[in-house]
Amino acid sequence: DAGVIQSPRHEVTEMGQEVTLRCKPISGHNSLFWYRQTMMRGLELLIYFNNNVPIDDSGMPEDRFSAKMPNASFSTLKIQPSEPRDSAVYFCASSGTAGGRNEQFFGPGTRLTVL
């Protein structure tokens, strides 16, 4: 299995631009999570989907952030417009329900820099 795939791995953009991050979960996993990690705040859950349906988006910082999961193998996180304070590493993770453990497997992350 290829694991969770994220793209791009690095993104540098200017303030005000739209940024789209992409994620392909592990095949067969039915839950997908978007996290943001910074030194100050640690790893924060932004939103998670179960069976392609958003379950909890209370971690999304503001309306500039949106996420979609049009099918079981693809999700996007969009920031529009981007701001310097959005600079962070964004991780996507997926999990299945085998054994009831709900272990989450993380992708390699996207390092976002907003200038």
Added chain:
Amino acid sequence: QKEVEQNSGPLSVPEGAIASLNCTYSDRGSQSFFWYRQYSGKSPELIMFIYSNGDKEDGRFTAQLNKASQYVSLLIRDSQPSDSATYLCAVRYSGAGSYQLTFGKGTKLSVIP
């Protein structure tokens, strides 16, 4: 507000010693507890999980859970320089359909050769 607290460290131990990492959580209804290891510039990877009170051993790693004290710990025996990383404690809270994890900010471990 569900919280997971960890000492940020850094925790420095000599090679071959036992490293002890600690974590407390706020919600007594918590069900599952996970330890992730994160190397600098990499993504978190799961190394241990525990659900029941007591100890769970896996190779050089032992997870300990005390639900009455709302405390979970990770012991690393015979620490190696390759164990140097940040260790994240994560808690899954109770509730129907609760799939999400709440993470602590992590403890940075440095194993000195």
